[in-house]
Structure formats: structure tokens, C-alpha cells
């Protein structure tokens with residue numbers, strides 16, 4: 001007998017049973033009578049008639065269909081879906097932080113101002129740079145802020161620089177931000193090993209270049225080993241070196257980006273600093289920069305004054321605000337709690353574990369899922385289906401769907417775009433070897449079952465309420481109605 005629970009796919013309206021209703025409104029007829037006739041609906045409203053208990057079950061069931069970091073291994077490359085310690089939540093819920101009014105005077109917000117001040121100092125130190133803003137709400141928003149800083153910097157110097165150089169191994173938001181800001185994007189092809197070609201870079205960089213935007217490690221999970229030569233080429237051309245540091249968990253505590261020539265960089269708190277990620281909630285980013293860019297940072301910043309802290313509105317050269325008040329401060333409290341919970345040596349362990357976990361998965365899968373790069377990776381690896389699978393018409397999408405049936409969120413797929421049929425796996429540092437072994441076994445099982453019965457894998461997922469979607473149409477014309 002098959003004891004697997006049947007998936008109840010019905011919408012709440014389909015479960016409707018006339019006469020059922022929630023406990024809170026025992027007499028809807030009397031409620032209706034109290035509404036003036038002119039305001040009453042003419043047509044019958046189609047609402048599900050369900051008891052409170054029906055509704056609780058309906059939504060609890062739906063919520064359990066979700067894949068989440070708290071329920072499943074979630075190796076979504078580039079997104080750093082790691083564990084968010086509950087300690088962070090406790091800190092953010094402390095009444096002094098959670099109940100602070102955004103318009104409170106500095107004198108009654110001393111705790112939050114001190115936190116912003118100390119968090120800023122710690123992050124600046126960690127990055128080996130000089131100044132920081134915590135206002136941006138996300139990584140892409142930080143990039144936007146960083147390019148505004150670059151623009152203001154060159155304007156102040158009287159230089160008209162119109163180009164941003166991005167390699168093809170950059171995160172997609174880098175060229176998108178550059179064009180949104182009205183810059184021309186110069187695209188650089190990577191070398192076959194996935195790294196930037198320094199000679200090529202020199203040919204494309206010059207008096208028109210404002211910024212080189214480099215994702216480090218790049219989207220192939222590889223560190224640019226020529227980083228010092230790259231920084232020198234950028235500075236020789238009078239341009240700025242921007243590091244997309246969204247994935248700093250690969251480097252944190254091991255190296256300071258300022259030491260290898262970075263002028264400005266962004267951080268993602270909802271990645272590296274373990275604050276909740278996705279689901280549309282607030283995130284936070286930061287731009288950390290060198291002295292020369294500091295005068296242009298968004299205001300207010302926080303400075304020490306006597307024994308307390310005050311808002312600092314700068315000297316008038318600021319680019320202005322990019323977010324209300326001090327940004328998403330609840331996220332900053334979580335990031336601060338996370339930082340305080342680790343010593344500097346432990347930060348390096350975070351990076352080491354992120355790197356070891358990715359290389360463990362990579363090396364245990366290489367015989368059936370070849371890697372784009374022949375080298376060890378950093379925090380993530382990019383694999384592809386092998387020739388035996390593609391020979392049977394099996395693609396990356398089939399692997400991703402097959403993983404859902406085995407209880408794993410799919411890795412990032414078809415990104416980076418420079419890798420044909422990419423499967424980008426980022427285990428993160430918080431997963432145990434036991435979980436990685438289960439994932440490896442699932443990936444191998446997807447391969448073996450696909451080779452034995454290719455059509456069954458092409459029809460996966462078999463256990464999800466929704467099977468294969470027309471993803472282009474779903475994105476362009478989402479059907480949000482029943």
C-alpha cells in the first residue's frame with residue numbers, strides 16, 4: 001500500500017462548504033444588517049466559506065510545501081543561503097532596538113547610534129578600508145550607491161569618465177547597475193580558466209574608464225590570482241577599483257580587500273552576515289570605501305561626540321540619502337550580533353569552511369558532473385551534466401527538478417551564462433558533512449535514475465503540486481488569479 005500523503009491541490013475557494021465560518025463572527029447576518037443599504041455589494045462576493053480550523057490547516061499545509069533554509073539544504077549558488085542564528089533574532093527583538101521611533105532624537109537613540117558606529121568600525125577594519133555607509137537595502141542598491149560615489153568623485157575632480165568595465169564572469173547586477181546609471185558598459189571576455197585577462201583589461205581601460213567592477217570571487221567561484229596586477233592597471237588609468245563583495249564569506253578574515261587595491265566594495269548582510277534572505281523581507285547592504293570617496297557617502301553617518309554619539313551630516317559633498325533614516329536597522333542589529341559572536345580568527349574559519357564544503361561537493365561529483373574550471377573553487381562550484389546525460393537529452397533543468405523530488409532545493413541553474421548548462425552549487429559554511437553527503441547521494445541518484453529512465457527524469461518533479469512551468473510565460477504574464 002502506498003502511504004505517501006496525497007497532495008491536496010485545491011484552492012481555498014474549492015474547499016468552501018456553505019455555512020462554515022470563523023468563530024469570531026457568529027452572526028454575519030446581523031453584521032450585514034448594520035451596513036447601510038447604499039454601501040452593500042450588489043453582486044454576491046465569492047469568498048470561501050471555511051471554519052477557522054480549515055483556514056489554519058489550508059495555510060499551514062501550503063507553508064510546508066515551501067523549501068526554506070530552515071527546512072531544506074538550499075545550495076543556491078551566489079545566494080549564500082546559510083543558517084541565520086536565532087541569537088540574531090533575539091538581539092533584533094530587544095525592545096530598545098525594535099521599538100525605537102525612526103524620528104527619535106539622537107539623545108534618545110544612543111544605543112542604536114552606538115551599534116551603527118561600532119558595526120561600521122568593525123566592517124571597515126575587516127575590509128581594510130576607511131569609511132562606510134550602512135544605508136543601502138541590498139547588494140544591487142549598494143552597487144547603485146557605489147557608482148553614485150564614483151560619479152561624484154570624478155565630477156569633483158572635473159573628469160568626465162563614462163565607462164564601466166565588467167568581465168563576463170561578473171554578477172548580473174554589475175552591468176545592470178552600470179547601464180541604469182547611464183554609463184557605457186565595456187564587457188570583457190574571461191580566459192578559458194575563468195579568470196580576467198590582464199592584457200585584455202589593459203586594452204580596454206583608459207581615460208574614459210570610471211570603474212572596474214569585479215565580482216570577487218567571480219561567479220565561477222574562482223579568485224582572481226592576478227589581483228594586484230589588475231588593481232595596478234586600474235589605478236594607472238586613474239580609474240576606481242570596485243569589488244562586488246556580496247560573497248565575502250569566501251574571504252572573510254583571511255584577506256582585507258583594501259590590501260589588494262580595492263577602492264570601494266559592497267557587502268550583503270543577508271548573505272555573509274547571516275541575516276534572513278529572500279521572501280521579500282528587508283535586507284541590507286553596505287558600501288565600504290577609501291578616504292578619497294568618504295566625503296561623498298550618503299548621510300547621516302554616526303560620529304562620536306564627547307561620551308555619546310550624534311548624527312553626522314558631513315560637509316555638503318554627500319550624494320544625499322539612498323534610504324530613509326539609517327537604512328534597515330533591524331538587519332544591522334542582526335549583523336552586529338553575528339559579528340560579536342565571532343572572533344577575528346573565527347571569521348577565517350567561516351571562509352575556510354565555505355571553501356572546504358564547496359570543494360568537497362565538487363570533488364565527490366566530478367566524475368559524473370564535470371566542472372567548468374579544472375581548479376579548486378572557493379565558496380561555490382559550477383558543474384554541468386556529463387556527456388552521458390546530455391547524450392540522452394538530459395539537461396540541467398532536469399537535474400534541478402529531480403533534486404526537488406529528493407528533498408533538496410535546486411542549485412542556481414543556467415548561471416553564470418558563460419557556462420553552458422551551468423549548475424552552480426554553494427553549500428555555505430553552515431552545512432554539516434552529513435548533509436553534504438546526502439546531497440551528493442541525491443545528485444548521483446538523479447544521474448543514475450536519469451540514465452536508466454531518461455523520460456522519467458524529464459517529467460520530474462513527480463512529488464510537487466506544480467510540475468513543469470512555462471517559465472518565460474510565468475515571468476511575463478504571472479497568473480495571480482484563480
Ligand SMILES: *Cc1c(COP(=O)(O)O)cnc(C)c1O
Nearest residue numbers: 078138139140171173215244246
Ligand atoms: C546576491 C548578489 C548580488 C545582489 O545582491 P542583492 O542583495 O540580491 O541585490 C550582487 N552580486 C553578487 C556577487 C551577489 O551574489
